[in-house]
Amino acid sequence: MEIISGIERRRRWPDEAKLGILAEADQPGVRIGDVARRHDIHPGQIRLWRQRFSGFTAPATFLPVELVKEVNLGQAPATRPALPxxxxxxxxxxxxxxxxxxxxxxxxxxxxxxxxx
Known part of the structure; x- marks a missing residue:
């Protein structure tokens, strides 16, 4: 049992903690309500954080790319006549x-x- 005396204050969450909770909630098959319960927050708080960080993107990851020469086998490229x-x-x-x-x-x-x- 938790006894709160005096005025309850808002908790301040660092951005790293918010992003960690959001990452946990974004896992496949995970329900927001379960994550919220584990962290003792309201599910709506997770939704608000999602909106706030919607412009945030994770660090870019690069995929391997292989450049290949384009081979023309003597066929003329199909061109469409220009429509007005x-x-x-x-x-x-x-x-x-x-x-x-x-x-x-x-x-x-x-x-x-x-x-x-």
Missing amino acids: IVEILLKNGRGLKVPADLERRMLASLIACVEAA
Whole structure:
């Protein structure tokens, strides 16, 4: 049993501890509630930390890359004939460039999306 006397204060978690808890919660098959219980925090706190650190990325890891010469076996690359492009200027000042053969439904949907943005 824990007895708290006086005013309960907020706990301060260092970023390293937060990231460690987030890494633990991100493991496959792990439930946030279980991790929160182990660390005596509310599951919503883990979700808030996720939002806060969403811009944080782990140190970059590099994968091995092998450069290979491109081999042309005498075949000409398949080239498509250039389709005419239509540029549409909308009321909100934005523009849209689309192929001239675009279906009307798709064009209407694209225009609605660009106007709403």
